Amino acid sequence: MHHDARSEHAHHHVFLGEAHAANERRTRYVVGLTAAMMVVEIVAGWLTGSMALLADGFHMATHAGALGVAALAYGYARRHASDPRFTFGTGKVGELAGFASALVLALIALGIGAESVARLFETPTIAYAEALWIAVLGLAVNLVSAWLLGADHHGHSHAHDHHGHDQHAHGHAHHDNNLRSAYFHVLADALTSVLAIVALIAGRYLGWSWADAAMGVVGAVVIARWSWGLLRDTGRVLVDASANPGLEQEIREGIEDGDAVITDLHVWQVGPGKFAAIVSLVADEPVSPAEYAARVTIHEELVHVTVETHRCAGQHRHLRAA
Helix, strand or coil, rough: CHHHHHHHCCCCCCCCCHHHHHHHHHHHHHHHHHHHHHHHHHHHHHHHCCCHHHHHHHHHEEEEEEEEHHHHHHHHHHHHCCCCCCCCCCCCHHHHHHHHHHHHHHHHHHHHHHHHHHHHHHHCCCCCCHHHHHHHHHHHHHHHHHHHHHHHHCCCCCCCCCCCEEEEEEEECCCCCCCCHHHHHHHHHHHHHHHHHHHHHHHHCCCCCHHHHHHHHHHHHHHHHHHHHHHHHHHHHHHCCCCCHHHHHHHHHHHCCCCCCEEEEEEEEEEEEEEEEEEEECCCCCCCCHHHHHCCCCCCEEEEEEEEECCCHHHHHHHHHC
């Protein structure tokens, strides 16, 4: 009987994103497509002696590796979702993969930028027809990859009032940063292809040989900005930074509408769009922790709430006054 009671009241810690399986499948398709393009470019470059093809092929290999990490992270998180070694589940494995992927993206931006700046001071010899073919083919592959990943990398934000109705005054980000990192790698490749096409056309028909290097610098700056945004967002989740001021305010409003006063509150993200909270409160006549937890778990984002209550007559009035 004791064992059954424990099982009945046990918490589960599976905090994966709602679209985890679909995102894993999409990412695997993109890894396959990117790897195939990489092999085609490297083989074609070796057969034709084209350094441009070989360079683009090895550049594609770095993206294929980063996308592969994203795909592996989805699989690992799914397989170990119920593993008790992970105290709060594997919902943040994707954040770790996204952080690593953002570092790779930053290195790619640095490499493109350094090479482009160096070429600004050279007079390059460019095989325009061949290079255009490479750029157009690369762009086509990346557009297909972007379509496969879909628009879910933006995530969605929403909030609920205390009656469950949607509000838009503030939201709680539901980003899947693992999918977002994969999407940014695809976008980075697509951007470099578009800029290369523009530069090659300008060079071939207007004689602007410097355009290729200039567009490389522009691309490096844009990719670096994406990388920084991803590093910032994934890093905040990994170090359990304060999840969202709006969600914290909703918790306070839900619990402090009586005589209770929250003395300690921790809210952090445990998976895409999923948050945990630890609440410590003082009240004259506190109700059960389960009742306080029920007031805030109407918000679907809160998947694991722990409440600690302290009885202290009149203390809540001093705390409110303070």
